[in-house]
Amino acid sequence: xxxxxxxxxxxxxxxxxxxxxxxxxxxxxxxxxxxxxxxxxxxxxxxxxxxxxxxxxxxxxxxxxxxxxxxxxxxxxxxxxxxxxxxxxxxxxxxxxxxxxxxxxxxxxxxxxxxxxxxxxxxxxxxxxxxxxxxxxxxxxxxxxxxxxxxxxxxxxxxxxxxxxxxxxxxxxxxxxxxxxxxxxxxxxxxxxxxxxxxxxxxxxxxxxxxxxxxxxxxxxxxxxxxxxxxxxxxxxxxxxxxxxxxxxxxxxxxxxxxxxxxxxxxxxxxxxxxxxxxxxxxxxxxxxxxxxxxxxxxxxxxxxxxxxxxxxxxxxxxxxxxxxxxxxxxxxxxxxxxxxxxxxxxxxxxxxxxxxxxxxxxxxxxxxxxxxxxxxxxxxxxxxxxxxxxxxxxxxxxxxxxxxxxxxxxxxxxxxxxxxxxxxxxxxxxxxxxxxxxxxxxxxxxxxxxxxxxxxxxxxxxxxxxxxxxxxxxxxxxxxxxxxxxxxxxxxxxxxxxxxxxxxxxxxxxxxxxxxxxxxxxxxxxxxxxxxxxxxxxxxxxxxxxxxxxxxxxxxxxxxxxxxxxxxxxxxxxxxxxxxxxxxxxxxxxxxxxxxxxxxxxxxxxxxxxxxxxxxxxxxxxxxxxx
Amino acid sequence: xxxxxxxxxxxxxxxxxxxxxxxxxxxxxxxxxxxxxxxxxxxxxxxxxxxxxxxxxxxxxxxxxxxxxxxxxxxxxxxxxxxxxxxxxxxxxxxxxxxxxxxxxxxxxxxxxxxxxxxxxxxxxxxxxxxxxxxxxxxxxxxxxxxxxxxxxxxxxxxxxxxxxxxxxxxxxxxxxxxxxxxxxxxxxxxxxxxxxxxxxxxxxxxxxxxxxxxxxxxxxxxxxxxxxxxxxxxxxxxxxxxxxxxx
Numbered sequence: 104x105x106x107x108x109x110x111x112x113x114x115x116x117x118x119x120x121x122x123x124x125x126x127x128x129x130x131x132x133x134x135x136x137x138x139x140x141x142x143x144x145x146x147x148x149x150x151x152x153x154x155x156x157x158x159x160x161x162x163x164x165x166x167x168x169x170x171x172x173x174x175x176x177x178x179x180x181x182x183x184x185x186x187x188x189x190x191x192x193x194x195x196x197x198x199x200x201x202x203x204x205x206x207x208x209x210x211x212x213x214x215x216x217x218x219x220x221x222x223x224x225x226x227x228x229x230x231x232x233x234x235x236x237x238x239x240x241x242x243x244x245x246x247x248x249x250x251x252x253x254x255x256x257x258x259x260x261x262x263x264x265x266x267x268x269x270x271x272x273x274x275x276x277x278x279x280x281x282x283x284x285x286x287x288x289x290x291x292x293x294x295x296x297x298x299x300x301x302x303x304x305x306x307x308x309x310x311x312x313x314x315x316x317x318x319x320x321x322x323x324x325x326x327x328x329x330x331x332x333x334x335x336x337x338x339x340x341x342x343x344x345x346x347x348x349x350x351x352x353x354x355x356x357x358x359x360x361x362x363x364x365x366x367x368x369x370x371x372x373x374x375x376x377x378x379x380x381x382x383x384x385x386x387x388x389x390x391x392x393x394x395x396x397x398x399x400x401x402x403x404x405x406x407x408x409x410x411x412x413x414x415x416x417x418x419x420x421x422x423x424x425x426x427x428x429x430x431x432x433x434x435x436x437x438x439x440x441x442x443x444x445x446x447x448x449x450x451x452x453x454x455x456x457x458x459x460x461x462x463x464x465x466x467x468x469x470x471x472x473x474x475x476x477x478x479x480x481x482x483x484x485x486x487x488x489x490x491x492x493x494x495x496x497x498x499x500x501x502x503x504x505x506x507x508x509x510x511x512x513x514x515x516x517x518x519x520x521x522x523x524x525x526x527x528x529x530x531x532x533x534x535x536x537x538x539x540x541x542x543x544x545x546x547x548x549x550x551x552x553x554x555x556x557x558x559x560x561x562x563x564x565x566x567x568x569x570x571x572x573x574x575x576x577x578x579x580x581x582x583x584x585x586x587x588x589x590x591x592x593x594x595x596x597x598x599x600x601x602x603x604x605x606x607x608x609x610x611x612x613x614x615x616x617x618x619x620x621x622x623x624x625x626x627x628x629x630x631x632x633x634x635x636x637x638x639x640x641x642x643x644x645x646x647x648x649x650x651x652x653x654x655x656x657x658x659x660x661x662x663x664x665x666x667x668x669x670x671x672x673x674x675x676x677x678x679x680x681x682x683x684x685x686x687x688x689x690x691x692x693x694x695x696x697x698x699x700x701x702x703x704x705x706x707x708x709x710x711x712x713x714x715x716x717x718x719x720x721x722x723x724x725x726x727x728x729x730x731x
Numbered sequence: 732x733x734x735x736x737x738x739x740x741x742x743x744x745x746x747x748x749x750x751x752x753x754x755x756x757x758x759x760x761x762x763x764x765x766x767x768x769x770x771x772x773x774x775x776x777x778x779x780x781x782x783x784x785x786x787x788x789x790x791x792x793x794x795x796x797x798x799x800x801x802x803x804x805x806x807x808x809x810x811x812x813x814x815x816x817x818x819x820x821x822x823x824x825x826x827x828x829x830x831x832x833x834x835x836x837x838x839x840x841x842x843x844x845x846x847x848x849x850x851x852x853x854x855x856x857x858x859x860x861x862x863x864x865x866x867x868x869x870x871x872x873x874x875x876x877x878x879x880x881x882x883x884x885x886x887x888x889x890x891x892x893x894x895x896x897x898x899x900x901x902x903x904x905x906x907x908x909x910x911x912x913x914x915x916x917x918x919x920x921x922x923x924x925x926x927x928x929x930x931x932x933x934x935x936x937x938x939x940x941x942x943x944x945x946x947x948x949x950x951x952x953x954x955x956x957x958x959x960x961x962x963x964x965x966x967x968x969x970x971x972x973x974x975x976x977x978x979x
Contacts, residue, residue: 566743604790606943607954608970632943684941 131430135422142418143411150407157403163364166377166390169328170362173388174381176324177335180230181316181384184296185275187228188314191236192300196220201238201300201309214244221246230320232293235281235313236300251288258284268299268311277384279341281313292318292343318344332392338385349389352376357387367391432461440468449475503540507533528565534558539589549616549623550582556591556614563599570603576615584623586693587670593663594627594689601660602631602687623693633683643679667691733854734762736780738771738797739813740789744836748784751840757847768792769890769953772800776894776905777921780808782850786836787814791953792890798828804895807857809850813838875901876915879908880923887927888950894920929964932957937976942969 191197200217203210221234225246233247241259245252258264264282275298280286282297293315300310318335321344325333334349336342338358342350356363357378364377374393381388439452451469456462510533517525535558538551553575560573595612603610610630617624634642642661645668667676671694681687735754737745745764754760763778765771769792771783783801787794798810810830831853832846879897886892897920898908912920928949935945946957961969 566741600790605954606941607946607956607958608942684943 131425132422135418135425139415139418142414146410146414147407150410154403154407162375162392166364166375166392167362169330169333169390170377170379170388173324173328173333173335173390174379177321177386177388178381178383180320180324181277181296181381184228184231184314184316187224187231188234188275188296188298188312190224191221191234191314192298192312193303194220194224197236197244198302198309200236200244202302205240205242210242214242217244218246230316230323232287232291232315232317233285234315235285235311237311237313239308239310253286253288255284255286258282265299265311268297269308271299273299273301273308277386279337281315285313285315292341294318294343321345330390332390334389336387336389338380338387343386345389346391349376349391352391353387353389354378357389358385428457428459429461432456433464436461436465436468449479503536506536510536528562531558531561535562539592545588546585547588548582549577549584549586549625552586552588552591553577553582553614555589556595559592560595560612563595567599567604570609571599572609572611574611574613576613578615578617581616581618581623581625584618584693584695586623586625587666590663590667590691591625591627593659594691597660598627598629598631598687602629602633605632606630606684618695621695623695625691625693626688627691628686628688630686633685634679634681634687635683639679639681643677645674667693733757733759733781733851734779735759736763736765736771736775736778736783737761738765738768738783738789738794739786740766741786742766744786744838748838748843752843752847757844757851759847759851766955767953768794768797768800769951770956771797772891772893773921773925773951773956775801775805776909777919781854782809782811782847784811784813787812795828798830800891802829804893804899809854811846811850876912879912880916883924884927887924887931888948890950890952892924892950925960925964929961932961932969933965933972936969936973939973939977945969 194217196213196216197220200210200213203213217236221236221244225231225234233245233252235243235245237243264284267276267278267282275296278295278297280293281295285293285295287293294317296312296314296316298312299308300312301307302309321335325335325345331346332349334342334345334347336350336353340350340353352365352367354363354365356365358380360380360382362377362379364375366375367373374391376389376391378387378389380386435454436452436456439454443450443452449472451472452465454465456465510529514526514529514533517523517529535555538555538558557573557575560571564571564573591614595614598610598612603612613626613628615626615628642664644661645665664677668674673694676692678690678692679687680690737748739745739748745766749761749764759782762780763774765774767789771785772792775783785794785797785801789797794812794814798812801808801810810828812830812833813836814833815836831850834842834846879901882897882900883892894909895905898905901908903911909920912918912923916923918926928951931949932945935948940948942958943954946952946954949957951957951960958969961972965972967975
């Protein structure tokens with residue numbers, strides 16, 4: 104249950120961690136999207152604003168261009184014809200015709216002369232329909248075939264037909280159809296430049312000149328602009344040229360010297376009409392722009408469409424740049440750190456990161472790892488030094504010389520008192536300790552170990568002489584085999600305290616050895632109470648905790664087995680056979696092959712250390728158990 | 732004279748202690764020894780000690796278990812625990828037990844003497860207080876003795892059974908029961924209990940049972956003490972007895 108909870112907790116933590124870890128990249132994409140949206144909206148608003156402005160100006164500019172250029176060219180055209188009319192006025196034959204006295208001469212010939220003279224001047228012009236030159240007596244000469252027109256004499260006789268011209272005192276003015284008196288047979292509106300003619304010498308008024316212009320020249324000007332949205336009319340609203348439809352929207356407001364705009368919100372054709380009076384003449388030019396037409400120039404439209412796309416692309420590029428160069432490397436880095444943490448190792452990270460601030464992050468992490476490893480090494484070294492020092496103190500405490508000297512002194516006291524038995528026992532004790540300490544060697548030949556065990560058992564027999572027998576069967580070829588020190592004494596001790604003594608009967612401890620090709624076998628057999636399979640399993644278990652408190656008596660045995668295991672570097676080194684109430688037989692198998700770890704420097708050091716510590720506690724407990 | 736009992740599984744330790752301390756000068760004498768808690772339970776009623784030295788680490792029944800039983804049954808008994816240095820932590824676990832003192836092994840004479848002097852002082856004060864040995868009332872007829880015999884025969888496998896526990900069970904004083912029991916049956920209480928156990932053991936021996944198993948079965952889980960009892964009772968060791976029965 105508890106484990107399950109723990110697992111659940113761990114999973115929850117993991118999820119939270121990954122959320123935290125992903126938060127940055129998720130936030131980043133959020134920010135990118137928001138920035139993109141804002142940019143697009145702002146740019147659209149901006150563009151819309153510009154477009155509205157631009158649209159208005161564009162329309163204004165266009166109509167201004169059209170209107171002013173048209174008005175200029177038409178004005179100059181008319182000026183041109185005006186000049187021609189002046190030339191006609193001073194043409195000698197015309198002058199003669201006007202001066203000739205009808206009573207004296209044949210006027211027809213003069214009239215013909217005036218006609219030819221006029222035609223001569225008109226030679227270069229195109230749009231002059233006809234020229235009428237009236238004498239004050241209303242005789243006239245004309246350049247046009249009499250079949251093509253007729254004169255409205257009623258109109259001519261009206262007072263105001265002439266009076267307007269006379270009032271102008273020789274300068275020209277514009278009228279339609281010869282001030283309403285000349286009617287073409289083929290109906291057409293004529294623009295007439297009319298003036299009173301004065302003799303240039305006598306300054307007397309001699310006649311009237313009507314130069315009728317066809318509206319073709321206006322059409323030509325309009326055609327040059329290739330626009331259908333232009334209409335030219337008189338300031339009275341009479342159509343002259345262009346698109347006649349526009350005349351429907353004519354307004355008096357257009358008869359000013361500045362451009363006037365009027366919006367027409369007729370649902371059929373919504374448009375804006377601009378009008379301009381031709382400077383100096385009673386003519387008005389109308390120009391219309393439909394609302395669609397005045398919408399936008401095409402380039403602007405493209406720009407509007409492309410702009411958000413460009414923004415989007417830019418933002419995405421920026422986003423992917425940040426993702427690729429910042430969030431992804433950071434994610435890689437943290438996941439690598441997490442991996443190391445889960446493996447519980449302090450190791451450098453070696454992943455491919457860009458050589459920038461993030462690379463520097465990895466670098467500094469690695470530096471930190473280096474540093475902590477350094478600290479760790481120092482700590483371990485310190486610990487080892489401390490351990491060595493403690494060992495030395497322990498060895499100092501044993502002080503074999505003091506012990507041997509005391510034993511010898513007591514031995515002498517015993518002999519002096521005639522207690523030979525005591526002297527013998529002290530001798531055995533001295534021998535036991537000499538071999539037991541073995542100059543600090545950790546590995547000794549088997550025969551030395553056997554000496555130790557013999558001394559140990561003979562000392563124990565002083566106490567339990569009535570219940571212990573010991574026997575030895577050591578093969579000659581095994582005597583010099585090297586074994587870890589003090590592996591037999593704990594077995595013998597175990598045999599006495601947990602085997603024979605528990606049985607309450609006399610028992611035998613037998614130690615034998617033999618060797619196969621490359622293995623040394625040592626067997627310790629006692630006829631004690633025996634061990635149950637459960638006990639055997641516990642003693643052979645690798646877990647210290649298996650040795651429970653009630654069974655703590657076998658801890659020495661377990662520890663010895665562990666020591667042999669660590670010496671041989673394998674687990675299968677001890678076999679225990681037993682029958683309850685009959686015997687226990689512990690067989691130790693030590694490989695005689697050279698061990699690999701002896702050459703592997705580093706691992707040897709640690710193995711040694713461990714062995715030292717285990718051996719040390721062993722020795723201690725042995726000393727203790729001997730003492731009581 | 733105060734009576735001292737030494738309970739230690741090391742015979743030499745008992746011998747050394749018995750020999751090295753000047754008991755007479757302390758007005759004390761060593762009246763008995765036991766090599767385990769089991770043996771001590773069995774013999775303590777005969778010894779009637781005032782003071783007991785108890786080794787904490789003994790096989791079959793350690794000093795702590797023994798002390799727990801003894802402080803219940805013999806509230807006046809002065810108990811001194813003996814412990815080796817490496818067992819000291821273990822000994823501290825039972826500090827709550829009403830023991831007089833703890834002493835570290837190996838024992839040093841001067842220290843033992845010092846402690847014993849204190850013990851003597853305590854005991855002197857106490858005996859002044861209750862001089863009168865109250866003989867409990869209540870008559871113990873032969874029928875009651877029969878009951879007790881039956882009780883023993885039914886419960887001898889309990890290794891903690893002894894005179895005092897039976898007396899407490901039946902509501903008499905131990906000394907009274909002991910005297911009456913001898914009167915009625917002509918035997919010591921301990922002799923009777925051991926007899927019951929040995930008879931049972933002899934029956935078990937016929938089944939070829941190992942000694943340490945038999946000793947467990949009959950309520951003496953210390954085979955060493957059992958062996959001695961058996962030899963005393965049967966005139967031969969258990970294994971000899973098994974062997975003789977087997978051949979015949």
